[in-house]
Amino acid sequence: MRGALFALIVCQVGLHACLQGARLAVPLSVLRMGHDAWSVGVVMMMFAIIPALFAISAGRLADRRGYHFPVRIAAALSLSGTVIGALMPSFAGLCTAAALCGGGAGFGMIAIQRTASRFARNDADRLRVFSWIALAPALAALLGPLLAGTLIDHFGFRIAFVGLAMLPVISLLVTCAVPHEVPVAIDASVRKKYSVRELLRMPGFARLLFINWLVSASWDVHGFALPVLGVERGLSASTLGAVLAAYAVASMAVRLVIPFIAEHLPRRHLLPGALALTCLVFALYPLLESAWAMAGCAAVLGIALGAIQPAILTTLHNVTPRQHHGEALALRSMSVHLSMMGMPLIFGLIGASVGAAALFWVMAVSLGIGSLEARRLAAAHD
Structure with a gap:
């Protein structure tokens, strides 16, 4: 089990590091070609469009075929993307x-x-398992941009995409360490019973999707509004980088700790408590002037949000039928990627009209509502 879990982590690191490296290389390549900021926005939106449109199909495929076939498709998509980036350095090619x-x-x-x-x-x-799995995106966020940036500086964009292509290849190689799952034939009447519409009607599932969307939006608000707030406070770029680093380190640290204390955590209160703590941090952020205080808030936020993702995934698997876990995960993924496509524009409009502080306070109120919803969800499935 440990070897298979390690293989899953490595697989996700490979796919997500490829994505994160491409998220650096693609917009830089677009700018080098002389395109404007609007073009960068378009190409960045393209990263979310396939997961948003085809997540349900991917989830159903995982429910039918297990792990290996969907992951081979995933690796083939990532590999194709990096090859196209290397061979077709046009705007259309980079969007693809x-x-x-x-x-x-x-x-x-x-x-x-x-x-x-x-x-x-x-x-x-x-x-415990989902805490280990949640480490993969954090590691990928360090590895992918570092690899892409280093290769771009020393060898150019084409070699950078070739280097990123090695990452999904690694993901493919480690699939052999994961045991094959016997495909389960799902009766048509059962599949009809648990269609997407029926999943959304299940007790607690829609509420959990709302909580998940709030968490995703809070990540986006923090990444968008913190630099704006920092500039208003007169903080330098390096200071803002240190504040964001405090968040990243704390988020990774809590995911490392949870597997060792999972037996002793009050799981019924973990999700509501983490959301309430996040609400408090967002309410305090605009009141702070000191960089050290903001770094402390960022670290607390990293602890709270770092604990929330494993808690959400655990709850999702508890409130949905086992044979439709892939479809439920797909709905969660689709909501996140749709949010990624639209929310930055909304944040920009709010921030431009009323300031960054208002964004933090609006998010704090929303997270407070989310904490109450999480308490109701925990009580309903106690």
Whole structure:
């Protein structure tokens, strides 16, 4: 089980590091070609478009075929994206590369998370497993841009895309360490019973999707509004980088700690408590002037949000039928990617009209509502 779980982590690191590296290389390449900021926005949107449109199909495929076939498709998408980025350095080619790399990471994430849940024997085990799995995107966010940036500086964009192409190849190679799952034939009447519409009607599932969307929006608000707030406070770029680093380090640290204390965590209160803590941090952020205080808030936010993702995934697997976990994960992925496509524009409009502080406070109120919803969800499935 440990070897298979390690293989799942490596697989997701490969696919997501390819995505994160492409998220650096593609817009830089677009700017080098002389395109404007609007073109960068278009190409960045392309990273989310395939996961948003085809997540449900990917989830159903994972439910039918298990882990290996969907992950091979995911790796093929990512590999194709990097090859197109290397061979077709035009705006259309880079848009295609972005869409394929985004699709590969999104499809792979659904299959990986679904398979990881099969290694868990109980709730504590599931929380432990998903904490390990949640480390993969954080590691990928460090590895991918570092690899892409280094290769771009020393060898150019073409070699950078070739280097990124090696990452999905690694993901393919480690699939052999994951045991094959016997395909389960799902009766047509059962599939009809648990269509997407029926899943959304299940007790707690729509509420959980709302909470998941809030968490995704809070990540986006923090990444968007913190630099704006920092500039208003007169903080330098390096200081803002240190504040964001405090968040990243704390988020990774809590995901490393949870697997060792999962048995002792109050799982019924973990999600509501983390959301309430996040609400408090967002309410305090605009009141702070000191960089040290903001770094402290960022670290607390990293702890809260770092604990939320494993808790959400654990709860999702508890409130949905086992044979439709892939489809449920796909709905979660689709909501996140749709948010990624539209929310930055909304944040920009709000921030431009009323300031960054208002964004933090609006998000704080929303997270407070989310904490109450999480308490109701926990009470309903106690």
